[in-house]
Amino acid sequence: MRTDNLLIEIGTEELPPKSLANLALAFRDNIKTGFSDNELIFSHVIWYASPRRIAVLVEGLSEYQADKHVEKRGPAIATAFDQNGEPTKAAQGWARSNGIDVDQAERLKTDKGEWLLFKAQVKGQSITQLLPELVEKALKALPIPKPMRWGSKSTQFIRPIHTVTMLYGSDLIHGKVLDVNSARLINGHRFHCDAPFELDCADNYLSQLKRHFVIADHEHRKSIILEQVRALAKQENAIADVNEELLEEVTSLVEWPVALVANFEESFLAVPKEALIYTMKDDQKYFPLLDENGQLRSRFIFITNIESKDPQTIISGNEKVIRPRLADAEFFFNTDKKQTLASRLESLKTILFQKQLGTVYEKSERIASMAKSIAVMLGADQDASHRAGLLCKTDLMTNMVMEFPDVQGVMGMHYARVDGETELVALAQNEQYMPRFAGDNLPTSDVSICVALADKIDTLVGIFGIGQTPKGDKDPFALRRASIGVLRIIVEKSLPLDLNDLVDASIATFGDKIRSENLQTKVVDFVLARFKAWYAEQGISTGVVQAVAVNRPTRPADFAARVEAVKSFNTLESAESLAAANKRVANILAKNVFKEELSFNKELLKEPAEIALAISVESVEARIQPMLDKSDYTNALIVLAELRQPIDEFFENVMVMADDESVKRNRLTLLSRLRGLFLCCADISVLN
CATH class of the missing domain: 1.10.730.10 (Isoleucyl-tRNA Synthetase; Domain 1)
Incomplete structure (x- = not known):
């Protein structure tokens, strides 16, 4: 039986960059499942993706399904024939479903009785017959939250489909997928290629696309970008600020990556670097450059999708684009400095934290009180903890944070320093949110720890206190993340804190806003339950964690020691x-x-x-x-x-x-x- 490599490419309009890799991976997995379910033999499936295509290469695919010997038992003889020996409706229906007459059926005799039996040798179908339906089914099963329609067609997909190519070796497999006929035509680069080209063989997919200025291998394209960025950063005697999420998104935006360096006015460096970095990375998808001390430089790297004969024109264009964004950040910073964080407290009364739990101002007061209580437990600075807790949400009312929400906390730290607050209070404005994600840093000072724990416990107790506990994957107040944060801080900092004491102290700050039976038990149990997922990530078996959980130690550091x-x-x-x-x-x-x-x-x-x-x-x-x-x-x-x-x-x-x-x-x-x-x-x- 012939085996060869199969290429399937779906050519589209530009696909959403943040979901491109996930779409391609899901397409690969769906194809593997479809082939396996249909008993098609293959060795490996490789996925490819670029902004205008997702594709898979199925290696070592057999041309036909294996032939199968089929045996289907029918009705018992006693029920297959009536008193006159004529076939009953049950027997006739069974025979019809197998494409035979009753008298063509064989008999199966066992010590338990006798039945009608259908035997057949079923010839395996070819991939030519099976493939169009398999591909369409795989595409329809992709995780697409909002499919779209285009033109006069009723077909739906995440973006309009222009081409479908299914090549088995050098043979074109004909058929329709989502109303598009399979053809050899492949679109190259949008700007570097005038017209589609014909692909002669599945094995030539990557090389042919490369000749037409497309790097179809997503991971290879990512490595090229990273290599170019690091090389340019080295030339600049700087360090490129590269994170995986940004690198992934940029990779999904280009088909022929070319890295270039541009600059902006040094006067913008007077603005806190976090705000400038945020707008460069999140808004413009640029890679900021830092010096050896981690300070921002007035130059950045960006990735363009074309190989220009005049790169300076592209550089100038990007410099013109970034300048107004940085000017906005500068304006917001200078305007915000005219008003202290403390003076913004009253304005927090206009923001609702949660309908039943009151405003952000009320939450700040609770956090301040709770932070002071925790400071007593830890022997930390009570006045600084209370002050830091009271101010911890005030930067939400600044122009900078309203425009760039992701810099909340860090801008509070900068503004607190401008206001002349103590360094402990200023630092806590930023560290209150730590850890923000898995593997993130923890608060560094005792005051920051008090505020961070107070904020997270307040949210847990408040939301549980009004009965809005997380259900399934719905967790709008991120209570699971808050719980993991509480555990990480207490365990990794070896703090002698008891969850019962923390929850009781928080409950006391709510007054009559919350009413829930066994509230302390519910919150503590919810937080302790996060240990299971936390330790699972570390490779520790569920049995070990459960052995400790039976005793329900409510001091997280003690739980971890056990x-x-x-x-x-x-x-x-x-x-x-x-x-x-x-x-x-x-x-x-x-x-x-x-x-x-x-x-x-x-x-x-x-x-x-x-x-x-x-x-x-x-x-x-x-x-x-x-x-x-x-x-x-x-x-x-x-x-x-x-x-x-x-x-x-x-x-x-x-x-x-x-x-x-x-x-x-x-x-x-x-x-x-x-x-x-x-x-x-x-x-x-x-x-x-």
Whole structure:
């Protein structure tokens, strides 16, 4: 059977840059699924994408499906024929569905009865027959939130489709996909090519497009851009400010990338660099240049989509475009400095945080009060924490932040310095939002920590307090992100804070605005539940986290210490045996619950194995208590692991459910003490 490479390209108008790669990846995955579902054999599927196309190359594709031997059992003979031996409607319908008459069916005899049987050798279909429908199905399944129609057609797609090309080796596969006939025509670069070209073979796709000024391999195009940017930055004796999101977007905007350097007036550098960088990166898709100290330079790199004979014209054009944007930032900064952050507090009363929870002004007052309470817990500067919390949302009312929302916080820091606020207060204006995303930096000062925690806890308590908890993937107030932020700050900074105390302090600031039963429990449980996802990203098993969660330690730093201890314990040779023993103990105790508290009596110990276990338990209890006092759970579990042998011997030689009631109760009490020993760290039975 012939195998060859298959190219499928969908040529379109310019596709949305922020979703280009995801569309192409989804197209590849849908094609793989479609081919696999149709039992087409292939070795690999590669995706390509540029602004005006998505494509896949299916390597080592068989031309035909494999032939199949089909057997379909029909109705039982008893129901397939009536009393006169004539086929029933059930038999006739079954035969018709298989394209035969009833008398052409074979018989299947087993010890359980006899049935009609259809046997056939079904020849596999060719990709020529299957491909158009498979491709159309793959395109219709793409994640397109708002499909569009064009011209007089009823067909819908994310952008108008101009060409469809399906080449198996050098053979064109005919057919329609979304009302467009498959052809060899491929569009090259919009400006460097006057007309489409004919593709002779699937294997020549990349090379032919390159001759027509298109780098179709998205990842290769990205690497070219990064290489060019770094090379130009080196020439400028500077460092290019490149982040993955911007690099990805720029890659999706061009087909033939050419990096150039431009500049702007140095006078603009008097404006805080964050505002200038924001407008360069987010509005213009430029790469700012920084010096070795991280300070912004008055030059930047941009990527153009054409190879111009007169690059200076393109450079001048981009300099003209950026100048008004930077001038706006300069104007906003100079205007904002005329008014202090403190003077903007009253204007926060005009912004609603949430209908039931009041204005941003009220939220600021709560944050200030809460930040001061946390400062007491941590021994931080109470006055600075209160002041920083009170001012933390005032920069929302500045012209700069209204125009460039992403610089909130950082502009508050700059304006606080201009106003003469202390450095701790100024720094907290920016660090209150940390961590903003996974892997982001944490607040650096105690005052910043107090404000950051106060802000996040306030949002959690407030939203839970009015019953608007996250459901499914809907989380409009980003409560999951806030919870992860709280955990990261407390754990990574090793803070002695208890979530119960934090939530109680926050609840007290709301007055009668919130009413929810068991509010403290709901919020704390929600925050603790984030540990599962956080540790999953670190490769720590759910069982380890769940073993700790059973105890519900509400001090995040303590929770983390227990997780590390259980993770270490789980690698010990005795871990599996001890987990199984703990599970056995838990099951026994669950079935034997006594209303009154049982007391342990050494005099009732009879068997050598139970005496040995009792001695070991008593010894371990004394040894691990100092460790538990210092939250040294790792060494405590190592000591507990020494109980493996006496536990195994106990269960092998001792009957817990003795006939003598007092002996039975005494043995259950011993097991309860044993269970309590392990539970002081985590529920090890969960690991089993």
